Amino acid sequence: xxxxxxxxxxxxxxxxxxxxxxxxxxxxxxxxxxxxxxxxxxxxxxxxxxxxxxxxxxxxxxxxxxxxxxxxxxxxxxxxxxxxxxxxxxxxxxxxxxxxxxxxxxxxxxxxxxxxxxxxxxxxxxxxxxxxxxxxxxxxxxxxxxxxxxxxxxxxxxxxxxxxxxxxxxxxxxxxxxxxxxxxxxxxxxxxxxxxxxxxxxxxxxxxxxxxxxxxxxxxxxxxxxxxxxxxxxxxxxxxxxxxxxxxxxxxxxxxxxxxxxxxxxxxxxxxxxxxxxxxxxxxxxxxxxxxxxxxxxxxxxxxxxxxxxxxxxxxxxxxxxxxxxxxxxxxxxxxxxxxxxxxxxxxxxxxxxxxxxxxxxxxxxxxxxxxxxxxxxxxxxxxxxxxxxxxxxxxxxxxxxxxxxxxxxxxxxxxxxxxxxxxxxxxxxxxxxxxxxxxxxxxxxxxxxxxxxxxxxxxxxxxxxxxxxxxxxxxxxxxxxxxxxxxxxxxxxxxxxxxxxxxxxxxxxxxxxxxxxxxxxxxxxxxxxxxxxxxxxxxxxxxxxxxxxxxxxxxxxxxxxxxxxxxxxxxxxxx
DNA sequence: GCCGTTTTCGGCCCGACTGTTTTCAGTCG
Numbered sequence: 001x002x003x004x005x006x007x008x009x010x011x012x013x014x015x016x017x018x019x020x021x022x023x024x025x026x027x028x029x030x031x032x033x034x035x036x037x038x039x040x041x042x043x044x045x046x047x048x049x050x051x052x053x054x055x056x057x058x059x060x061x062x063x064x065x066x067x068x069x070x071x072x073x074x075x076x077x078x079x080x081x082x083x084x085x086x087x088x089x090x091x092x093x094x095x096x097x098x099x100x101x102x103x104x105x106x107x108x109x110x111x112x113x114x115x116x117x118x119x120x121x122x123x124x125x126x127x128x129x130x131x132x133x134x135x136x137x138x139x140x141x142x143x144x145x146x147x148x149x150x151x152x153x154x155x156x157x158x159x160x161x162x163x164x165x166x167x168x169x170x171x172x173x174x175x176x177x178x179x180x181x182x183x184x185x186x187x188x189x190x191x192x193x194x195x196x197x198x199x200x201x202x203x204x205x206x207x208x209x210x211x212x213x214x215x216x217x218x219x220x221x222x223x224x225x226x227x228x229x230x231x232x233x234x235x236x237x238x239x240x241x242x243x244x245x246x247x248x249x250x251x252x253x254x255x256x257x258x259x260x261x262x263x264x265x266x267x268x269x270x271x272x273x274x275x276x277x278x279x280x281x282x283x284x285x286x287x288x289x290x291x292x293x294x295x296x297x298x299x300x301x302x303x304x305x306x307x308x309x310x311x312x313x314x315x316x317x318x319x320x321x322x323x324x325x326x327x328x329x330x331x332x333x334x335x336x337x338x339x340x341x342x343x344x345x346x347x348x349x350x351x352x353x354x355x356x357x358x359x360x361x362x363x364x365x366x367x368x369x370x371x372x373x374x375x376x377x378x379x380x381x382x383x384x385x386x387x388x389x390x391x392x393x394x395x396x397x398x399x400x401x402x403x404x405x406x407x408x409x410x411x412x413x414x415x416x417x418x419x420x421x422x423x424x425x426x427x428x429x430x431x432x433x434x435x436x437x438x439x440x441x442x443x444x445x446x447x448x449x450x451x452x453x454x455x456x457x458x459x460x461x462x463x464x465x466x467x468x469x470x471x472x473x474x475x476x477x478x479x480x481x482x483x484x485x486x487x488x489x490x491x492x493x494x495x496x497x498x499x500x501x502x503x504x505x506x507x508x509x510x511x512x513x514x515x516x517x518x519x520x521x522x523x524x525x526x527x528x529x530x531x532x533x534x535x536x537x538x539x540x541x542x543x544x545x546x547x548x549x550x551x552x553x554x555x556x557x558x559x560x561x562x563x564x565x566x567x568x569x570x571x572x573x574x575x576x
Numbered sequence: 577g578c579c580g581t582t583t584t585c586g587g588c589c590c591g592a593c594t595g596t597t598t599t600c601a602g603t604c605g
Contacts, residue, residue: 023577028577034577034578035577035588039577066577066579067578104594104602104604105603106603107602107603108602109602109603139595139601139602140596141596144596147594147595265590268605274589274590277589278589280589282581286590287590290591
């Protein structure tokens with residue numbers, strides 16, 4: 001088990017990334033730098049607390065963590081710092097790392113600016129450009145000064161990395177754009193690639209791959225689309241633009257016979273492609289976006305279909321959601337991942353009784369229209385603090401209302417539930433004799449995020465009347481990272497008690513996220529995919545939950561609410 | 577720095593673009 005003061009996986013991964021960046025600035029060979037970045041990825045995606053693995057001496061089981069990185073992590077845990085990192089930080093100013101985020105300025109050239117001109121950050125760089133000292137350096141010229149100045153002006157004060165966009169917002173415009181381009185006469189195929197196709201939580205930009213008998217018509221349609229605000233550059237082979245909503249779009253037009261190669265390449269992830277290519281080299285094959293070169297024949301093969309690219313490499317077609325280099329290349333057969341149509345029920349939603357906008361009846365009807373067999377009405381509990389608090393007396397009325405709607409409506413079972421707050425003491429804010437009246441109990445943390453959420457959630461798991469933990473980590477994409485949670489202990493508590501864990505489908509949450517949901521499943525925990533709908537329209541949020549579940553390698557069997565309600569009811573803890 | 581049905585040492589994905597260069601290193605995706 002992790003110590004309360006241990007750094008999180010994310011914090012450890014950030015340190016390894018920083019080490020890689022600093023070693024790169026220091027002129028280390030590229031593969032050593034890559035080793036730190038691979039190590040950072042392994043730590044960031046590790047399902048268990050890496051600090052605990054370091055203490056247990058098992059951290060080298062992670063792919064990419066060897067003896068040297070283990071030693072550095074041991075130092076981090078025993079002394080609180082990594083000596084090599086401290087030394088490099090003393091040698092290379094933080095501002096130097098910042099300016100490498102400027103487009104066109106990498107570690108080599110940044111280091112040259114530092115060593116020759118004393119540039120230690122964006123301010124010093126701007127001064128050096130103003131004095132025309134940069135153009136005097138070998139490898140730099142007037143054009144370099146011009147471009148760097150423009151980049152400094154565009155970057156703003158903090159030189160932060162590129163903004164990332166939530167998947168729902170990216171897909172909304174991305175799918176509309178793809179649909180519009182498919183309608184253009186002379187256009188053959190158009191597909192969304194990149195992290196949007198992999199259904200990642202967030203995307204940096206949109207990649208669109210197309211084939212067309214008439215590429216000019218396609219490009220003209222792209223330029224004039226009312227979804228696109230402006231097109232920065234473009235030729236015959238593609239264009240780069242920005243949507244009205246501020247998301248960059250790369251459009252590539254390719255020959256039909258290599259559409260499969262391009263789609264595979266631009267779907268990524270980068271780590272997936274690197275792993276594919278490394279494995280291919282061992283078989284005498286060289287994979288690129290243009291084809292697969294066979295050493296034996298010297299011939300390069302192109303494929304119109306992505307399935308054939310994978311087949312040529314001896315692999316089954318791998319669903320995009322799995323392409324993260326998390327073991328998918330060892331699959332000989334791809335599991336049938338859960339699909340939206342597999343969900344029979346939705347066990348987390350709100351009505352006007354708390355902070356929703358629709359009645360019990362309206363929510364039930366909308367769910368029935370969506371093809372669901374059952375729903376649980378789970379308004380917030382007595383101490384929620386947002387919208388209407390549902391007192392114990394009010395909940396009794398609400399249960400009666402739910403029973404009445406359930407009696408009235410055919411074709412859908414309406415269950416009485418609640419989303420109960422987990423207090424700072426780990427207790428729930430309704431008495432047990434009321435909770436036992438409910439068909440379904442979601443328990444969630446909504447307050448005091450820093451007040452030992454692990455202990456509180458474990459306590460909720462051990463409560464005999466709690467069915468599922470709602471949005472277990474509390475993260476909100478682009479807003480907050482979630483509570484400092486020991487997921488190992490939560491998963492163990494859920495497994496031991498028979499509590500389900502939620503994949504909350506709100507596109508701002510998608511919580512649990514994919515890595516943790518996969519770890520929970522592997523530990524033997526059943527997941528619930530819920531909408532957390534506050535309006536009838538957001539019942540469709542389960543779609544985002546399914547995307548996360550697929551990225552977690554989940555099958556329908558791994559998801560509790562793919563079962564008919566009588567079967568799921570019997571699976572609850574204690575068979576209550 | 578990691579890793580092993582080619583290896584415990586010698587490898588470690590692929591290609592395009594850019595600006596500065598007369599053949600390429602650095603950067604990017």
